[in-house]
Every structure is written in C-alpha cells, then in structure tokens.
Amino acid sequence: MVTLKKVETPVLLFGIIFILLFAYITHSSIGLRHLLVFLIGIGLGFSLYKSSFGFTGGWRNFIETKDSSSLRAQFVMLGLAVIVFSFVIGSKSFVYDGIIIGAIAPVSISVVVGSFIFGWAMQLGGGCGSGTLFTAGSGNTKMVVTLIFFIIGSLVGTYHFSFWSSVPSLGAISLLDNYTKTEVLIFQLSLIVFGYWLVSYFDKKKNKNFSQFNIFNFKDTNIIRGTWPLILGSISLVFFSFLMLHAAGHPWSVTFSFGLWGAKIITLLGVDVSNWTYWQLSYPAIALENSLLADPTTVSNLGIILGALIASALSGNFSNQLPVNKKLLVAAIIGGFFMGYGARLAFGCNIGALFSGIASGSVHGWVWFLFAFIGSYFGVKTRKYFY
Amino acid sequence: MKNIIFLSLLTLIFAIILYEHNYSGVAYNPLFHKEGETSGSINAMPCGLGGSHNHKH
Numbered sequence: 417m418v419t420l421k422k423v424e425t426p427v428l429l430f431g432i433i434f435i436l437l438f439a440y441i442t443h444s445s446i447g448l449r450h451l452l453v454f455l456i457g458i459g460l461g462f463s464l465y466k467s468s469f470g471f472t473g474g475w476r477n478f479i480e481t482k483d484s485s486s487l488r489a490q491f492v493m494l495g496l497a498v499i500v501f502s503f504v505i506g507s508k509s510f511v512y513d514g515i516i517i518g519a520i521a522p523v524s525i526s527v528v529v530g531s532f533i534f535g536w537a538m539q540l541g542g543g544c545g546s547g548t549l550f551t552a553g554s555g556n557t558k559m560v561v562t563l564i565f566f567i568i569g570s571l572v573g574t575y576h577f578s579f580w581s582s583v584p585s586l587g588a589i590s591l592l593d594n595y596t597k598t599e600v601l602i603f604q605l606s607l608i609v610f611g612y613w614l615v616s617y618f619d620k621k622k623n624k625n626f627s628q629f630n631i632f633n634f635k636d637t638n639i640i641r642g643t644w645p646l647i648l649g650s651i652s653l654v655f656f657s658f659l660m661l662h663a664a665g666h667p668w669s670v671t672f673s674f675g676l677w678g679a680k681i682i683t684l685l686g687v688d689v690s691n692w693t694y695w696q697l698s699y700p701a702i703a704l705e706n707s708l709l710a711d712p713t714t715v716s717n718l719g720i721i722l723g724a725l726i727a728s729a730l731s732g733n734f735s736n737q738l739p740v741n742k743k744l745l746v747a748a749i750i751g752g753f754f755m756g757y758g759a760r761l762a763f764g765c766n767i768g769a770l771f772s773g774i775a776s777g778s779v780h781g782w783v784w785f786l787f788a789f790i791g792s793y794f795g796v797k798t799r800k801y802f803y
Numbered sequence: 804m805k806n807i808i809f810l811s812l813l814t815l816i817f818a819i820i821l822y823e824h825n826y827s828g829v830a831y832n833p834l835f836h837k838e839g840e841t842s843g844s845i846n847a848m849p850c851g852l853g854g855s856h857n858h859k860h
Contacts, residue, residue: 445826707824
C-alpha cells in the first residue's frame, strides 16, 4: 500500500467554490439538464485522474515495450460501452422528453488524415482530448500550454472546414441503422475481443511478468484519495457516459468546445467567424450565438477540469508536478496545435470519435482508432527529440 | 507560488466565462426542444457537426 500525501486544502476549497458557483449558475440560468451535464463532467474528471486513464501513455507503452495494460482497460471500456450504448441509443431519455442520438460521422479522407495527425500529435502534446483536460486541471503547467494550442489548432481546423468537407467520403455509416442490434453487438464485441487478445499476445510474448489481472490491482484502499486500478476507470467512465447520454441526449464529447472557445476569443478581438462555413452549420451557429455556458460540451469540460482539480488536491499531488523545459514547451505547442486541427478534421478526438463513435456503432470510430494508432507509432518516434 | 499563478489563471478564465454568460437565458439550445419540435436533439453535436443529418457531404 502507498502512503497518502496530505490533502491540499486551499486547492480543494478553490475547486469546491467554483463547482458550487457553476452548479448554481447552470441550474438557475439554464436548467437542470445543464447542471447534470456539469456534475457528470466532474465525475468524469475525477475518474480520469484517479485511474490515470489516458490513451496517449497507454498506446506509447504498448508501442515501446508491448505493455498492454492500458490498452486492455480501453478494450474493456469499449466493450462495456458498446453493450450499454446499443440499448440506449434511439431510446427515450429518463431525464427529458426526447430521443438519445449516437455519435455518427462520415467515413472520409478527412477522418483518415485527421486521426493520423491527432495520433501523432498526442504523443508530442503528452495527452489526448480527455487527457489534456484532466492533466491541465490537476495542475500540470505543460498541459495548460497544450490546451491553449489545442484551442488554436481547433479554430484553424474550423477555418479549413470547407476544404476538408469536400474531400472524398463514404458518408456516415451507422451499424445500428443497417443491422440488427444482435448483429452489431456480435460484430463489435468480436472486434474488441480480437483487439484485446492481440495486444495481450504481444505483451505476453515480450514481457515475462505479464498478467491479465494487473488492471484490477488496487494500490490503495482509499478510493477518494488514493489511486484507482485501470478497470475501475473503465467501469466508471462507461457509467458516467451512460448518464451523459440521458442528460445531454448525445454521447460524451470534448473537442467541439475547444473550437468554440477559440472562436469566442477571436470574436472578442474583432474577428467575425460567423461567415466561416463551419460556424454556419446548425449546431455550431447556435453555439456561437449563445454564451459559452449554454454549450453542454463546454459545461462538461469545465466539470472535467474541476473534477480533476479536486481529485488532485485530495491526493496531495496538485503541487507535485514535473518541471517544464523549453523542449517540452515546444512539444506541447506543436502537439496541442495539431491535436486541435486533427480533431476537427476527424470529427472528434479519442472520446468523441473513438470511444463515442465505436460505442454508437459508427464505422468512423474504428477508422479513427486504426489511423490514430498508426499516427501514434510515428508520434512515439518523433517524441524522442523532445522528451 | 506556482499554485497561486496557476489558480489565478484558472480564476481569470472562469471569470471571463461567467462575464460572457447571458444570465437572462439562452437564445436557442437544441437540448431544450422537445421531441417532435424542430428535430430537437438531432442538432446536438456529438462530433461537433450535428447528428448524421448534417453529414451529407
């Protein structure tokens, strides 16, 4: 067992004050559903931090040392999510009177290029979409730089939208729209089991101390202050994603709001983005017209930042961050920018496209997974020049 | 010192978000449209571009 550090009370109080403030404002000026989305975001941020559930490090560990722990936890998460989403999508929400939709996007050249760029860049930036948010929230200065350039890259991605939307595309392919639920479940779960077996096979072949059960290991008995095993992160993230489906009406997504934040900032500086093709699409136009807090992705992202912040303060790790040098800052800038750009091309990040896309039965999620992993392979090679 | 700067920066960002917010409500939000009323959640954007109805390109 690991000895727990002292709780960082001032940081914890800071987090609690802003949680209460945002909870009050989202509920009083918008409504109960927005409050729920915010609270779910806190749960996601807390879970991500406690289980250190990141795609970047997990993929890198496998590419470099064939350590499959994190990838296996991700496959478990995907498997659970595929089962849950198959039954929830298309059904009525228990929070509001409406039908829940999936994360369905086209299978296009832009997804191939965007996911490859994203996968490459996340190895430089040091975190994926969700990873950047929760590590930035937990006090990591370098990841704040990554986040800033993530926002800039997303904005540039929205500027180039008309070009990327004109590249060849097969259109949106929803498995749930074309096959029965049973067929989709069998097909998707078979792919996931195969992926799990494949990474386990390579791990077992390379590492003598390989264990299928290491993702279940508890290092601490205190689940509020201590670290979580990866499997608890997998289960918890699927649970909060299930709640997100019912509260928001759509799956968990992260990076849309980054483009929106960038658009709002340059609008304040006098640039009119409303005539850009992207910002004339139905939802982006609505989001641009409204305040940031009206956007559910913004609200859940704020929740993730604050959830990770209080989790970090409870663990006593908020102040315990690695020093940042110039090389790391350059990596954060390049990685952040290209993650943002790639996410716009690929209709989302590891959450909106990979996790929510696959769970929703959208073929673009699998395409995203494959090309982001190939991109990550090259990203790991490039990373050596900076880290 | 690092914590103070970090938390001050977060406070500034949160203050801007709160300042920018329209407290009299939102102009339009697809989340609040009921089923059958101008396609409601279809417009909500899991991937940033709306549901599959916006993916005809």
